[in-house]
Amino acid sequence: MNVRNIDRCFRFVLMLFMPAQGVALGLLLGVSQFAAANGSLLDDWDVTGFGTLGYAESDKYDDLVLKRNITQRSKKIEDHGWLLDSKLGLQARKELNPGWDVVGQIVAQEKVNNSIENSIEMAFLRYQSDDMWSFQLGRMVLDTFILSDHRNVGYSYHSVRPQAEFYGWIPYSNYDGLKTIFEFGDFDSSLRFEAFVGKTKSTVNIGYLGDDSSYNYVKSSPIYGAGVTWEKDELTLRAYLARFRFTQNTNAINELQEIVSDPNIQAAWPEASVIADDYAIENEFVTYSSIGFSWTPGSWHLQGEFSNVTSTFFGSYDGQRAYLQIGRRFGEFLPHVAYSYSWDERNFPYDPPPPDPLLQGLYEGLKDNLSSGTVDQSSVSLGVRWDFASQKALKLQCDFATIDDNSLGIYPTQDTPELGTRSWKKDSRSWCSTTFDWVF
Amino acid sequence: MRNIKILCIIVCLSVSFEAWAEVADTHTIQVIVSSQSELTSLNRKQVMGLFLGRLRSFPNGSSAKAFDHEVGSSIRARFFEGLTGKSISDIDAYWARLRYSGRASPPKVIDNMAEILKVVSQNQHAIAYIQRQDPAELMLQDIVVVHTVDAN
Numbered sequence: 001m002n003v004r005n006i007d008r009c010f011r012f013v014l015m016l017f018m019p020a021q022g023v024a025l026g027l028l029l030g031v032s033q034f035a036a037a038n039g040s041l042l043d044d045w046d047v048t049g050f051g052t053l054g055y056a057e058s059d060k061y062d063d064l065v066l067k068r069n070i071t072q073r074s075k076k077i078e079d080h081g082w083l084l085d086s087k088l089g090l091q092a093r094k095e096l097n098p099g100w101d102v103v104g105q106i107v108a109q110e111k112v113n114n115s116i117e118n119s120i121e122m123a124f125l126r127y128q129s130d131d132m133w134s135f136q137l138g139r140m141v142l143d144t145f146i147l148s149d150h151r152n153v154g155y156s157y158h159s160v161r162p163q164a165e166f167y168g169w170i171p172y173s174n175y176d177g178l179k180t181i182f183e184f185g186d187f188d189s190s191l192r193f194e195a196f197v198g199k200t201k202s203t204v205n206i207g208y209l210g211d212d213s214s215y216n217y218v219k220s221s222p223i224y225g226a227g228v229t230w231e232k233d234e235l236t237l238r239a240y241l242a243r244f245r246f247t248q249n250t251n252a253i254n255e256l257q258e259i260v261s262d263p264n265i266q267a268a269w270p271e272a273s274v275i276a277d278d279y280a281i282e283n284e285f286v287t288y289s290s291i292g293f294s295w296t297p298g299s300w301h302l303q304g305e306f307s308n309v310t311s312t313f314f315g316s317y318d319g320q321r322a323y324l325q326i327g328r329r330f331g332e333f334l335p336h337v338a339y340s341y342s343w344d345e346r347n348f349p350y351d352p353p354p355p356d357p358l359l360q361g362l363y364e365g366l367k368d369n370l371s372s373g374t375v376d377q378s379s380v381s382l383g384v385r386w387d388f389a390s391q392k393a394l395k396l397q398c399d400f401a402t403i404d405d406n407s408l409g410i411y412p413t414q415d416t417p418e419l420g421t422r423s424w425k426k427d428s429r430s431w432c433s434t435t436f437d438w439v440f
Numbered sequence: 441m442r443n444i445k446i447l448c449i450i451v452c453l454s455v456s457f458e459a460w461a462e463v464a465d466t467h468t469i470q471v472i473v474s475s476q477s478e479l480t481s482l483n484r485k486q487v488m489g490l491f492l493g494r495l496r497s498f499p500n501g502s503s504a505k506a507f508d509h510e511v512g513s514s515i516r517a518r519f520f521e522g523l524t525g526k527s528i529s530d531i532d533a534y535w536a537r538l539r540y541s542g543r544a545s546p547p548k549v550i551d552n553m554a555e556i557l558k559v560v561s562q563n564q565h566a567i568a569y570i571q572r573q574d575p576a577e578l579m580l581q582d583i584v585v586v587h588t589v590d591a592n
Contacts, residue, residue: 046545048539050536050540089540091539091540093545103542105540105542122542124542131495131496131497131503136542140542141541141542143541149541149542149543150536150537150540150541152540153536153537153540153541155532155533155536156533156534156536156537156540157533157537158533185494185495187483187485187486187489187495187499188485190494190495231494233485296526296530298525299527329527329529329530331527332527332529334529387527387529390511390512390528390532391511391512391532393529439532439536439540
């Protein structure tokens, strides 16, 4: 069975189980109606939550904006440094009976699409057949990487935010679908296998402008993947492989395609429309593979991940990312240091157009599109976490980022010309951030 | 006079020993199960596995349900720090990871010692921990001590 057949197979499974949009919402509504019909179901809900109140110097420089990830609005973040890391999450869980439970989670935070439906991170029904097997249906958080499934919960990790080089580029945080987990082990070690299939969507703001032409509407269907986690004492090893079929609707690309379809341009420079088509993303595939570890001997905390992203199209990130984080607890304080990098393998492979000033401008504009998605950068982060009270922590962190030539994929520049390239040359920037994280 | 001195030394030593034993008692936390569980002892790794949500069964295959004390309570901090060697903040962060990723929920909290004893005595799947008590008295309530944690 080749890859295309596997994709068809997963799409068929999705059609069977996911016939309509809003499965997650439906699940929540269904359970709540069921609960309303049965008074006892309204009792014994475990309602908890988490929050982060933060401030970062996102407007420190007049040529670059600090962002947590690409789902945030660049200009909004630049003007409101307290929006970068702040968020509030509520979670409800109910055990329906010993084998069944339902979990819902909603998170309010800064992002392009702030609708209620888009703020629901989890709404799933779980069936646990025995100690080994469990099955989940509904909306779940993606857990392709170690921090993916709890990256909104600042209290659960000691840095101010997951490393931007590794996590900042990820457009999705959740998906609607099915997940199955098989785990076994003894009191010495445990092994956990999981596999999922589903679909997801998101709106991201790559670039600086806050208008509609800077928003990318991305969706992926099907998405599927599998992972294995091995735990022994204080060591956890993890490997994951996931594959997404991407479709992206970007107004900027649509406008570009309109320009290059002009008969005069087509006659003078036929390759222009080829380049514009290569940027357009329609049913293209991205494969994420990752390995990671977490080791906590005594007071030490070590964690690292490496991932490789490959895509079948030119318009998407394609390269390697990694980070290593080391910390040590001294009573209530946990100082830590991290190094992370992201390396984008893409180059602009197209020949220059015939010598015409108008075409040269267009060529520079096309090259500039690549810069807005390139993530070639590294960071050294120094920080300290202070657990000053039960389930409450204060964090302070400074990041020293080195951003390579024309690498503006996460931290956008304000200097976005209508047509032509941004002249970003390799340079370093530093930012400091502080957060108050708690769970309740 | 010499006898009085010896008597004083003996009295002082016994008082010190009692005080030391009392302090030692307050530092000792007992892990308890129902006598119906047919368990006689658990080792440290087994207790960790059950209280950190890594396993949901006792070594004899019977399902297990752990119960915890109030978040922020002294006994909870001393128990987890004594058991795992980690700060209670690290344990709370660990549970935040599991809970808010939807993977697992922390043990149910019972903040009343009498209620803990009642739940454990009546439920063969229950496991909990308490400040040190006389094992013979616990046995009268159908409760067995399966592990002790030296929690300073």
